[in-house]
Amino acid sequence: MRTIRMTVAYDGTNYVGWQIQPNGESVQSAIERAILKLTGEQISVLSAGRTDSGVHALGQVVSFRTNSPIPCNGFRKALQKFLEPDVIIRDLQNTHADFHATYSAKKKRYRYIIHNSKTHNPFLRNYVWHRHSRLDTDAMHAAAQKLIGTFDFRSFESHWPNKATSVRTVMELTVRREHYCPIFFEQPGGLCAAPSSGSVSPSQPEGDFIWIEIVADGFLYNMVRAIVGTLIHVGTGRWHAEDIRRIRDAMDRSQAGDTAPPQGLYLVEVDYGDDASDDAPLD
Amino acid sequence: MRTIRMTVAYDGTNYVGWQIQPNGESVQSAIERAILKLTGEQISVLSAGRTDSGVHALGQVVSFRTNSPIPCNGFRKALQKFLEPDVIIRDLQNTHADFHATYSAKKKRYRYIIHNSKTHNPFLRNYVWHRHSRLDTDAMHAAAQKLIGTFDFRSFESHWPNKATSVRTVMELTVRREHYCPIFFEQPGGLCAAPSSGSVSPSQPEGDFIWIEIVADGFLYNMVRAIVGTLIHVGTGRWHAEDIRRIRDAMDRSQAGDTAPPQGLYLVEVDYGDDASDDAPLD
Numbered sequence: 001m002r003t004i005r006m007t008v009a010y011d012g013t014n015y016v017g018w019q020i021q022p023n024g025e026s027v028q029s030a031i032e033r034a035i036l037k038l039t040g041e042q043i044s045v046l047s048a049g050r051t052d053s054g055v056h057a058l059g060q061v062v063s064f065r066t067n068s069p070i071p072c073n074g075f076r077k078a079l080q081k082f083l084e085p086d087v088i089i090r091d092l093q094n095t096h097a098d099f100h101a102t103y104s105a106k107k108k109r110y111r112y113i114i115h116n117s118k119t120h121n122p123f124l125r126n127y128v129w130h131r132h133s134r135l136d137t138d139a140m141h142a143a144a145q146k147l148i149g150t151f152d153f154r155s156f157e158s159h160w161p162n163k164a165t166s167v168r169t170v171m172e173l174t175v176r177r178e179h180y181c182p183i184f185f186e187q188p189g190g191l192c193a194a195p196s197s198g199s200v201s202p203s204q205p206e207g208d209f210i211w212i213e214i215v216a217d218g219f220l221y222n223m224v225r226a227i228v229g230t231l232i233h234v235g236t237g238r239w240h241a242e243d244i245r246r247i248r249d250a251m252d253r254s255q256a257g258d259t260a261p262p263q264g265l266y267l268v269e270v271d272y273g274d275d276a277s278d279d280a281p282l283d
Numbered sequence: 284m285r286t287i288r289m290t291v292a293y294d295g296t297n298y299v300g301w302q303i304q305p306n307g308e309s310v311q312s313a314i315e316r317a318i319l320k321l322t323g324e325q326i327s328v329l330s331a332g333r334t335d336s337g338v339h340a341l342g343q344v345v346s347f348r349t350n351s352p353i354p355c356n357g358f359r360k361a362l363q364k365f366l367e368p369d370v371i372i373r374d375l376q377n378t379h380a381d382f383h384a385t386y387s388a389k390k391k392r393y394r395y396i397i398h399n400s401k402t403h404n405p406f407l408r409n410y411v412w413h414r415h416s417r418l419d420t421d422a423m424h425a426a427a428q429k430l431i432g433t434f435d436f437r438s439f440e441s442h443w444p445n446k447a448t449s450v451r452t453v454m455e456l457t458v459r460r461e462h463y464c465p466i467f468f469e470q471p472g473g474l475c476a477a478p479s480s481g482s483v484s485p486s487q488p489e490g491d492f493i494w495i496e497i498v499a500d501g502f503l504y505n506m507v508r509a510i511v512g513t514l515i516h517v518g519t520g521r522w523h524a525e526d527i528r529r530i531r532d533a534m535d536r537s538q539a540g541d542t543a544p545p546q547g548l549y550l551v552e553v554d555y556g557d558d559a560s561d562d563a564p565l566d
Contacts, residue, residue, distance in 0.1 A: 011406050085403060086405045088402075121371070121466075122293055122294045122370060123294050123339070125294075
């Protein structure tokens with residue numbers, strides 16, 4: 001029995017989300033079916049994050065155990081043949097037996113893209129949140145800094161209480177403008193690349209694409225989308241940085257903004273605090 | 284009775300093409316249904332180009348006549364509400380009564396995008412032709428110049444003979460590398476923008492996106508896709524510029540390469556040799 005760790009990118013448009021649901025195809029079921037076809041094994045796979053319907057991933061991490069002897073590169077290529085082209089296995093390697101895609105994660109990076117333009121782009125409808133009125137991204141960035149640190153984030157959690165604790169640590173939260181929608185841009189670091197210019201300061205005041213990047217040790221249900229739906233009101237001038245602090249401290253979901261729509265959200269990368277390839281026992 | 288000219292961008296993924304077909308929804312039928320809902324009129328609309336299933340448009344031009352008195356800007360906004368977000372009316376204005384979107388066109392620009400990369404991007408599957416092996420775009424560009432001028436292009440026409448004549452004039456044909464897929468990039472000239480750097484010379488040898496731009500006074504059925512499917516063989520080194528001349532002069536479709544797949548193709552803009560807004564009699 002070996003343990004495999006995969007990095008997967010997917011377009012979430014045609015899926016009901018990561019997790020198996022009765023009402024449609026999930027990314028999890030697509031991957032499990034592909035493994036069944038390749039190995040004959042009925043396996044449950046684990047993931048770093050349970051992305052919702054319509055949410056995308058550039059660097060979702062998936063782990064599972066298998067008795068298959070197929071070497072990693074061949075396994076990746078063969079498995080890909082059983083998947084639709086909207087789910088791409090970017091990497092597949094052996095890892096140590098106690099690796100768990102969900103619980104071993106140290107931090108995750110999500111990105112939210114707003115297309116802040118007077119015109120609609122028909123090609124972007126499933127990949128951004130379109131906002132017609134110009135948003136003040138400098139103000140959004142400044143206010144967002146109130147959410148950096150360790151807090152009870154239940155003001156930004158749907159269906160609370162879902163978890164033993166709503167305390168999470170946000171390490172990074174930036175709002176900046178760019179001239180491009182990053183998922184379609186070839187970057188030096190590949191699909192997963194962090195912002196090209198410094199991730200601390202916003203700037204680029206002319207671009208129509210707003211990138212909101214957030215890194216935390218874990219995320220509550222709909223946390224990124226609730227934060228985005230709240231920061232929007234800073235962008236319009238309704239709220240200011242002090243309101244973000246107030247909402248954070250209220251620990252009351254009704255104080256914050258609405259949940260932003262799913263199609264602008266991307267699970268970008270997951271940090272396990274180690275290089276999995278160091279542990280590869282096979283291949 | 285007034286004549287309206289619209290510029291329309293659409294993602295062709297979910298349509299059977301521009302023209303009404305028995306086997307599914309066409310862009311034409313979507314627009315005609317929207318006009319029926321808005322005005323109560325059962326109208327046939329004309330277009331500059333009959334894009335195939337899966338082919339996209341950044342600047343398709345559509346014309347029709349209507350008795351509706353709704354001013355242009357209100358007409359555009361109201362009509363858009365009856366369309367899915369994968370069809371966007373970018374512009375709508377009144378024009379002279381003898382304007383005909385098909386026959387008044389003086390020249391059209393098509394763009395074909397190849398993603399020339401070892402990795403698949405799940406978000407691009409409906410928007411590019413993915414080619415794994417590195418293509419020599421300098422050689423493709425040089426060979427493409429053999430197709431500039433007035434020729435009988437039946438070597439690049441599907442189902443010939445379809446037309447009274449297969450003679451067309453190609454004014455521009457360039458092959459270049461870029462770092463981005465243009466439809467997702469905000470450009471100074473908007474969706475329709477011509478290449479940012481000079482359109483004559485290729486360069487940018489590092490980019491993974493190959494843009495093939497072609498301007499002609501008219502296009503035969505599948506002409507751009509047949510040219511792309513032929514130039515590919517120059518990119519791999521199988522054919523050279525002299526082969527392109529030979530294929531052109533053979534006037535035999537079987538001599539050329541296969542028809543490239545539809546999803547990399549975009550109708551970019553249509554030139555009517557005039558500024559339609561000069562003629563606007565209403566509004």
